[in-house]
Amino acid sequence: xxxxxxxxxxxxxxxxxxxxxxxxxxxxxxxxxxxxxxxxxxxxxxxxxxxxxxxxxxxxxxxxxxxxxxxxxxxxxxxxxxxxxxxxxxxxxxxxxxxxxxxxxxxxxxxxxxxxxxxxxxxxxxxxxxxxxxxxxxxxxxxxxxxxxxxxxxxxxxxxxxxxxxxxxxxxxxxxxxxxxxxxxxxxxxxxxxxxxxxxxxxxxxxxxxxxxxxxxxxxxxxxxxxxxxxxxxxxxxxxxxxxxxxxxxxxxxxxxxxxxxxxxxxxxxxxxxxxxxxxxxxxxxxxxxxxxxxxxxxxxxxxxxxxxxxxxxxxxxxxxxxxxxxxxxxxxxxxxxxxxxxxxxxxxxxxxxxxxxxxxxxxxxxxxxxxxxxxxxxxxxxxxxxxxxxxxxxxxxxxxxxxxxxxxxxxxxxxxxxxxxxxxxxxxxxxxxxxxxxxxxxxxxxxxxxxxxxxxxxxxxxxxxxxxxxxxxxxxxxxxxxxxxxxxxxxxxxxxxxxxxxxxxxxxxxxxxxxxxxxxxxxxxxxxxxxxxxxxxxxxxxxxxxxxxxxxxxxxxxxxxxxxxxxxxxxxxxxxxxxxxx
Amino acid sequence: xxxxxxxxxxxxxxxxxxxxxxxxxxxxxxxxxxxxxxxxxxxxxxxxxxxxxxxxxxxxxxxxxxxxxxxxxxxxxxxxxxxxxxxxxxxxxxxxxxxxxxxxxxxxxxxxxxxxxxxxxxxxxxxxxxxxxxxxxxxxxxxxxxxxxxxxxxxxxxxxxxxxxxxxxxxxxxxxxxxxxxxxxxxxxxxxxxxxxxxxxxxxxxxxxxxxxxxxxxxxxxxxxxxxxxxxxxxxxxxxxxxxxxxxxxxxxxxxxxxxxxxxxxxxxxxxxxxxxxxxxxxxxxxxxxxxxxxxxxxxxxxxxxxxxxxxxxxxxxxxxxxxxxxxxxxxxxxxxxxxxxxxxxxxxxxxxxxxxxxxxxxx
Numbered sequence: 001x002x003x004x005x006x007x008x009x010x011x012x013x014x015x016x017x018x019x020x021x022x023x024x025x026x027x028x029x030x031x032x033x034x035x036x037x038x039x040x041x042x043x044x045x046x047x048x049x050x051x052x053x054x055x056x057x058x059x060x061x062x063x064x065x066x067x068x069x070x071x072x073x074x075x076x077x078x079x080x081x082x083x084x085x086x087x088x089x090x091x092x093x094x095x096x097x098x099x100x101x102x103x104x105x106x107x108x109x110x111x112x113x114x115x116x117x118x119x120x121x122x123x124x125x126x127x128x129x130x131x132x133x134x135x136x137x138x139x140x141x142x143x144x145x146x147x148x149x150x151x152x153x154x155x156x157x158x159x160x161x162x163x164x165x166x167x168x169x170x171x172x173x174x175x176x177x178x179x180x181x182x183x184x185x186x187x188x189x190x191x192x193x194x195x196x197x198x199x200x201x202x203x204x205x206x207x208x209x210x211x212x213x214x215x216x217x218x219x220x221x222x223x224x225x226x227x228x229x230x231x232x233x234x235x236x237x238x239x240x241x242x243x244x245x246x247x248x249x250x251x252x253x254x255x256x257x258x259x260x261x262x263x264x265x266x267x268x269x270x271x272x273x274x275x276x277x278x279x280x281x282x283x284x285x286x287x288x289x290x291x292x293x294x295x296x297x298x299x300x301x302x303x304x305x306x307x308x309x310x311x312x313x314x315x316x317x318x319x320x321x322x323x324x325x326x327x328x329x330x331x332x333x334x335x336x337x338x339x340x341x342x343x344x345x346x347x348x349x350x351x352x353x354x355x356x357x358x359x360x361x362x363x364x365x366x367x368x369x370x371x372x373x374x375x376x377x378x379x380x381x382x383x384x385x386x387x388x389x390x391x392x393x394x395x396x397x398x399x400x401x402x403x404x405x406x407x408x409x410x411x412x413x414x415x416x417x418x419x420x421x422x423x424x425x426x427x428x429x430x431x432x433x434x435x436x437x438x439x440x441x442x443x444x445x446x447x448x449x450x451x452x453x454x455x456x457x458x459x460x461x462x463x464x465x466x467x468x469x470x471x472x473x474x475x476x477x478x479x480x481x482x483x484x485x486x487x488x489x490x491x492x493x494x495x496x497x498x499x500x501x502x503x504x505x506x507x508x509x510x511x512x513x514x515x516x517x518x519x520x521x522x523x524x525x526x527x528x529x530x531x532x533x534x535x536x537x538x539x540x541x542x543x544x545x546x547x548x549x550x551x552x553x554x555x556x557x558x559x560x561x562x563x564x565x566x567x568x569x570x571x572x573x574x575x576x577x578x579x580x581x582x583x
Numbered sequence: 584x585x586x587x588x589x590x591x592x593x594x595x596x597x598x599x600x601x602x603x604x605x606x607x608x609x610x611x612x613x614x615x616x617x618x619x620x621x622x623x624x625x626x627x628x629x630x631x632x633x634x635x636x637x638x639x640x641x642x643x644x645x646x647x648x649x650x651x652x653x654x655x656x657x658x659x660x661x662x663x664x665x666x667x668x669x670x671x672x673x674x675x676x677x678x679x680x681x682x683x684x685x686x687x688x689x690x691x692x693x694x695x696x697x698x699x700x701x702x703x704x705x706x707x708x709x710x711x712x713x714x715x716x717x718x719x720x721x722x723x724x725x726x727x728x729x730x731x732x733x734x735x736x737x738x739x740x741x742x743x744x745x746x747x748x749x750x751x752x753x754x755x756x757x758x759x760x761x762x763x764x765x766x767x768x769x770x771x772x773x774x775x776x777x778x779x780x781x782x783x784x785x786x787x788x789x790x791x792x793x794x795x796x797x798x799x800x801x802x803x804x805x806x807x808x809x810x811x812x813x814x815x816x817x818x819x820x821x822x823x824x825x826x827x828x829x830x831x832x833x834x835x836x837x838x839x840x841x842x843x844x845x846x847x848x849x850x851x852x853x854x855x856x857x858x859x860x861x862x863x864x865x866x867x868x869x870x871x872x873x874x875x876x877x878x879x880x881x882x883x884x885x886x887x888x889x890x891x892x893x894x895x896x897x898x899x900x901x902x903x904x905x906x907x908x909x910x911x912x913x914x915x916x917x918x919x920x921x922x923x924x925x926x927x928x929x930x931x932x933x934x935x936x937x938x939x940x941x942x943x944x945x946x947x
Contacts, residue, residue, distance in 0.1 A: 539747025
């Protein structure tokens with residue numbers, strides 16, 4: 001029985017690897033070296049599915065109502081079998097492609113290039129390559145299995161060492177720049193010719209992160225307790241949180257100076273999306289209203305600021321003024337933009353608020369899509385420029401200080417993000433925030449307790465819309481021009497994705513989500529093409545495996561696991577995320 | 584908030600005032616405005632100087648019916664799944680796209696070998712079979728991997744998952760086959776027009792209408808007269824009781840997704856034959872339009888989905904020119920999609936239960 005389960009998990013892993021190859025991810029990253037010359041992102045992907053299969057088959061299981069960890073021998077056998085099964089499936093794929101000829105497969109699957117075939121066979125004959133894949137996968141599966149059953153004192157440092165080293169490998173275009181700016185020697189860490197970490201650098205980082213992990217698990221809680229000066233359970237903001245927040249803020253302020261203008265540009269986009277995320281978080285996370293048309297407020301903010309501060313239509317030859325052009329200062333315009341967005345939120349919300357959650361989602365999707373079509377339609381050319389858009393949006397400068405350069409813009413956006421986070425944080429803790437929570441958890445009960453559902457829903461729409469329009473306004477001054485292409489329905493989905501990845505209702509989650517979903521793809525340009533694929537996969541994976549998100553909001557997470565808490569303890573043990581929850 | 588200090592009587596009056604009349608007033612005003620705009624627009628279009636010819640309207644009506652038949656077939660997939668799981672399968676448009684894409688490679692190979700024109704019926708049957716199996720495979724995998732683990736999750740969780748799955752599928756196909764559109768071959772026998780009742784109709788449209796009607800009749804028979812259909816209806820009414828009655832609920836749910844996939848696959852082939860092109864984004868807009876159709880007809884009802892499909896098809900084809908040209912709005916057909924969304928919003932606001940539905944979309 002066990003063998004069948006192992007093989008099934010492994011075969012699924014093999015299918016995943018084939019998917020990665022067909023979709024082009026493996027072929028496109030053969031040149032992205034993470035460590036030394038041999039460890040590329042593509043090779044990592046080849047062994048990652050078998051590794052995960054190994055982790056899965058060695059996970060604790062429910063047997064006869066009790067949770068039982070796999071023994072070491074089970075983990076070794078299971079991991080190896082699962083890894084080998086994954087490798088076998090992929091190897092069969094290689095042999096099949098080789099048999100019918102890769103040029104024929106390529107006619108359908110564009111990514112099956114000769115280079116890909118060379119890569120997956122390690123430049124050997126297909127049979128030899130398949131055998132290598134099989135052996136490598138079995139080894140990876142074995143490693144996964146052993147890692148899963150190893151005691152925490154070994155598992156945690158190893159996991160920390162591996163993941164931090166890989167993260168440094170991926171940040172190969174960020175960290176060297178920072179080193180240069182501070183004036184540190186960096187050739188020992190990153191290889192100038194290959195791009196990735198050097199072996200020595202990788203070893204140092206792995207050792208350091210393993211060391212930190214060991215120290216943390218052994219002395220961490222004691223240290224934190226002494227540092228905090230009181231138990232961790234006190235009310236209000238914990239000193240540790242404050243210190244952590246201050247450290248993050250310091251890092252965020254220093255970032256553009258350390259990282260140069262290219263990365264500051266990416267960070268600027270991260271901040272714009274973080275602002276949108278903070279706004280959507282109010283609607284989705286606090287009030288529990290799924291809004292799929294958030295691009296509406298983004299577009300509203302951007303076009304409103306353009307019209308209020310004065311811009312010209314994008315046209316050939318002379319650039320005509322739009323029908324409305326007020327020439328206000330950016331900071332004078334912002335309150336009006338937010339007010340406009342809040343009113344629009346109420347107007348949009350009023351007729352649809354009685355709808356059930358999923359219908360509300362679709363109505364908002366429809367409204368968002370209508371905005372996209374409208375701003376791009378020839379009908380509204382005199383107002384917003386139609387398909388060709390607007391340009392010449394006034395910079396948000398103060399005195400002689402402009403904000404168009406990436407590094408300067410970043411500070412402007414950061415200031416707005418910090419402000420929005422503060423307001424949103426206080427809002428969540430206020431009477432209004434508690435009313436939203438009550439409403440989200442059980443609308444009828446909240447109604448019965450005297451909370452005016454309609455008013456609080458409208459308030460959530462208005463507040464969320466106002467913050468979202470800020471994101472749009474910043475976007476407009478960042479770029480200086482607007483086209484309808486920037487206001488696709490995908491924006492709504494991206495913002496929703498980052499809120500969900502971070503954890504609905506969690507403010508740090510929004511920042512983490514924006515960094516991961518906007519920042520990482522922005523830094524790895526090759527990844528741009530696969531960004532949306534990753535969004536989709538991330539949303540599904542988070543919802544299925546960990547619906548509370550990466551940085552969960554405590555109350556929200558309890559809500560999502562309410563049913564489990566009601567069930568018997570041994571059924572609760574089935575929850576897969578339970579083991580990986582950070583302490 | 585502010586008025587929490589007020590006396591209880593005042594509070595009660597306030598809420599009453601705010602709750603019902605506000606919504607009613609807004610809805611009433613909206614309704615009056617919309618009716619005025621519609622009447623005015625139609626009147627001005629029909630009386631304006633640069634009038635469309637009668638042939639134009641007939642053409643558009645036929646186009647709309649054929650388009651509506653395809654939408655109806657996709658809408659049935661939404662409706663069936665919704666009826667059983669009370670869940671909007673947002674990725675159903677991608678199931679449709681997957682079928683169309685899968686069948687493209689066969690159709691393309693057949694047209695190059697000449698098989699498609701030599702024996703079009705057999706070739707199209709094979710192409711349709713491929714589309715159906717790809718769509719069914721996608722739908723069933725989706726159910727197994729993404730939706731089944733969330734069977735008892737809060738209601739919005741599966742919807743968000745479905746949105747993620749939709750994005751994932753779209754971009755997976757983009758990764759597989761590239762972002763460019765592929766020309767879908769049309770057999771010569773389906774090219775050109777035939778004349779029905781004195782009206783020239785494209786042959787492909789005749790095929791679309793016939794096949795759609797056959798599919799709907801078969802589906803209606805399946806759901807109402809077979810054992811499997813009866814178990815589907817039982818699961819739709821109450822999953823727990825159905826499982827106590829010996830119905831394998833998981834199997835019925837998979838079957839529902841599979842039936843939705845069959846219809847989406849056939850619709851995918853018909854859609855590609857009509858527009859002669861496949862692309863990874865092709866599922867999104869028909870998907871939304873079909874969902875609108877399902878809601879319009881009353882989601883969960885088969886007849887409703889069919890009716891809704893035809894109505895939306897007609898509205899899409901005739902609506903923009905009939906309503907908007909009267910106001911002198913240029914290139915109205917670029918607003919066609921906004922029109923569908925407008926209809927979706929209006930139905931959900933005014934009659935959330937749909938034309939044939941029961942009105943359960945609104946909370947008590």
